[in-house]
Amino acid sequence: DTGVSQNPRHKITKRGQNVTFRCDPISEHNRLYWYRQTLGQGPEFLTYFQNEAQLEKSRLLSDRFSAERPKGSFSTLEIQRTEQGDSAMYLCASSSSGQGEAGELFFGEGSRLTVL
Amino acid sequence: AQKVTQAQTEISVVEKEDVTLDCVYETRDTTYYLFWYKQPPSGELVFLIRRNSFDEQNEISGRYSWNFQKSTSSFNFTITASQVVDSAVYFCALEAGGFKTIFGAGTRLFVKA
Numbered sequence: 001d002t003g004v005s006q007n008p009r010h011k012i013t014k015r016g017q018n019v020t021f022r023c024d025p026i027s028e029h030n031r032l033y034w035y036r037q038t039l040g041q042g043p044e045f046l047t048y049f050q051n052e053a054q055l056e057k058s059r060l061l062s063d064r065f066s067a068e069r070p071k072g073s074f075s076t077l078e079i080q081r082t083e084q085g086d087s088a089m090y091l092c093a094s095s096s097s098g099q100g101e102a103g104e105l106f107f108g109e110g111s112r113l114t115v116l
Numbered sequence: 117a118q119k120v121t122q123a124q125t126e127i128s129v130v131e132k133e134d135v136t137l138d139c140v141y142e143t144r145d146t147t148y149y150l151f152w153y154k155q156p157p158s159g160e161l162v163f164l165i166r167r168n169s170f171d172e173q174n175e176i177s178g179r180y181s182w183n184f185q186k187s188t189s190s191f192n193f194t195i196t197a198s199q200v201v202d203s204a205v206y207f208c209a210l211e212a213g214g215f216k217t218i219f220g221a222g223t224r225l226f227v228k229a
């Protein structure tokens with residue numbers, strides 16, 4: 001059984017560079033979420049997909065952040081012109097829920113970004 | 117607005133003690149879901165329990181139990197006879213009207229042998 005897979009697990013980059021993270025959800029899950037977690041804090045919602053449609057995006061997500069989920073399968077999160085404040089763990093989660101029902105989230109191990 | 121508050125930042129107990137982690141939530145929705153997740157030192161968040169707003173029955177699973185009280189907007193989590201392996205960060209979470217799950221800041225539990 002494959003759970004949620006994220007890569008790369010660690011990324012160190014210089015300020016101003018672009019980075020891209022990939023998430024492969026559990027195959028039968030139609031919902032995919034991106035969260036950001038900094039030290040000592042809970043996961044902070046970034047964006048959510050149902051199949052290939054991006055249904056919600058946090059106001060915290062600046063124009064430098066973009067996420068896609070082509071064909072409703074894997075997803076990518078790109079951060080352009082990285083800043084030191086972007087340093088965090090980026091978590092992907094997927095779930096499978098019926099109409100009007102919230103299901104539990106299955107999380108990946110995360111992609112840790114360090115911006116120098 | 118929706119909010120989850122976990123007032124306890126860190127708790128330290130000795131093995132075999134009981135410990136309760138507090139969670140208070142805010143939402144205007146009448147239909148909502150509450151969750152607890154565990155984040156062990158390895159880092160990956162693991163689901164523990166889900167409750168919907170219409171089911172106030174308390175639940176027990178082994179050494180874990182949950183007390184949901186709508187009157188006080190609380191969803192507390194108790195670990196009975198704690199073990200060292202229970203050491204982790206525990207997050208309470210809320211999903212209401214939109215499938216966006218928001219998390220509290222977490223409570224770090226240290227269980228000493």
